[in-house]
Amino acid sequence: MTQRIYQVDAFTGKVFSGNPAAVCPLEYWLPDDLLQKIAMENNLAETAFYVPQADQFEIRWFTPTVEVDLCGHATLAAAFVLFHREGYAGNSIRFYSPRSGALTVTREETWLTLNFPADPLQEVPLTEQLKSCFNKAPRRAFKGKTDYMLVFDTTDDIVTLQPDFGAISILDARGVMATAPGQTTDFVSRFFAPQSGIPEDPVTGSAHTSLVPYWAKQLNKTQLSALQLSERQGFLQCRYLNDRVEISGQGKLYLTGEIYLD
Template sequence: MKLPLYQVDAFTNQIFAGNPAAIVPLNEWISDELMVNIAAENNLAETAFYVPSENGFDIRWFTPSVEVDLCGHATLATAFVIFNIQGYEGDLIRFNSRSGELTVTRNEDWLTLNFPVDSYHIAVPPPALVEGLKSGTVQEVYKGKTDYMVVLDSEAEVRDLEMDIIILSTIPARGIIVTAPGEDVDFVSRFFAPQSGIDEDPVTGSAHTTLIPYWAEKLSKTTLTAKQLSKRGGFLQCELVNDRVNIGGQGRLYLQGELEI
């Protein structure tokens, strides 16, 4: 069996930046075991698989070790492939997913994800979180549906953060978001998910379902700009719209080929 394969750098307008995702278009679903094996072989933070549906496409996302409920950068990368390579007509794509209906809108070379907001609350940090963060002035700690979010004092503290990944991997959560006010954007962040096989994710769209409502309330504004301060880095245009968030970014095609299964 031969399957097409694409790799797109998401949330960036240049190669070797942003967050790379693999995309495998399908005519019909293959087995879960095979999708897990393909994602492990790709060895990227996420591999997305999609099939046509009555009102758009069904989409699923896999890390090298597990299936996840929501992934932003791989959704943006999938939309990039559908719009720019598959010849999709129109400027709106609907995806059916484990997190409900998601849409991606095209405006020139910008793609905007529309995702549900995360529900989060103030949390007592687990001991491993306190022990695992070796630097940074912790202002607040929150717990969302899948992640902890730690608010630090400054962009410099987020950028220079020191941590023990092995200790953080014991926390019962998908991952840990670390955030602070930005210097030339509204807010910055980093995302660590050793529990899901990803020590640090370059740019995490799904984490912004927590970050956007938090910073919108904190800064008293609904339109925001953001950077993720990983080594590769990424830039996002964000908006809070009631119980949904718009997460905008660009993409660049890096690779296209064929899988031999």
């Protein structure tokens, strides 16, 4: 059998930047071990799979090593594929994740807006284990549903941050985000998840479900701009809606193809 596959650069308007995600539209769910093997073979941060269900699409996300609870950039990529390659006629797509619930994506011209549940943070002690993850110490530490968030003082701190992947990989979390106030945007960040098979993620939509509530309260504003300072970089427009977060970005198609499965 053959399986359609697309690769989309998410949270960018040009190829070779943003965060690449693979997208596989399915008619029915394939076995989990096959989904994981496809994601491993793709060797991208995330591969999204979706199946149509009545008036919505069930969606799941896999890194090269594990299935994850939520992925922003691969959801944006899946919506891009539906809108631009799979003939979806509306301007709003309803996704459903067995792990994260209802998710929607709307389009306005070239921008796609994700509506995700906010991830509330709890401040946690700044332990030596957390300090050992990077070459400089953060000033505050928080924990959300799946990730740690470490807060630094300046954009330059984030740019020059050197991760210790061994130390990060033993944290009891999906990964760790590092963040600070921005210079040209409201805040900046980077995201590291070696324990999930992603040493550094280029642009992490799901991390902004934690970042946006934190910075909205710190800056006393609900509309925020964000820049993820990986090598590829990505720009996001965000809105804080108390229990939900809107995350907007663009996408660019990189390839279409077929997977040949025995």
